Amino acid sequence: MxxxxxxxxxxxxxxxxxxxxxxxxxxxVVEEDGALxxxxxxxxxxxxxxxxxxxxxxxxxxxxxxxxxxxxxxxLRGE
Numbered sequence: 464m465x466x467x468x469x470x471x472x473x474x475x476x477x478x479x480x481x482x483x484x485x486x487x488x489x490x491x492v493v494e495e496d497g498a499l500x501x502x503x504x505x506x507x508x509x510x511x512x513x514x515x516x517x518x519x520x521x522x523x524x525x526x527x528x529x530x531x532x533x534x535x536x537x538x539l540r541g542e
Contacts, residue, residue, distance in 0.1 A: 474501070483509075485509075485510040490504060
């Protein structure tokens with residue numbers, strides 16, 4: 464693994480998968496006993512939590528409140 468000119472490294476995909484790291488996750492590099500460790504930031508939202516926060520409330524429209532699934536499907540299909 465090489466350090467690029469901006470001081471960045473790429474964490475290999477198998478290690479990201481094993482430790483549940485995803486694009487946008489917040490991490491820190493800390494020095495411990497003369498070694499560097501990559502650690503997840505405590506309290507940082509997971510990828511799923513960020514997605515839910517982003518989408519929350521986007522499916523709500525006053526004209527569709529209280530409609531059944533069948534009524535919504537009719538509306539969406541234009542039937």
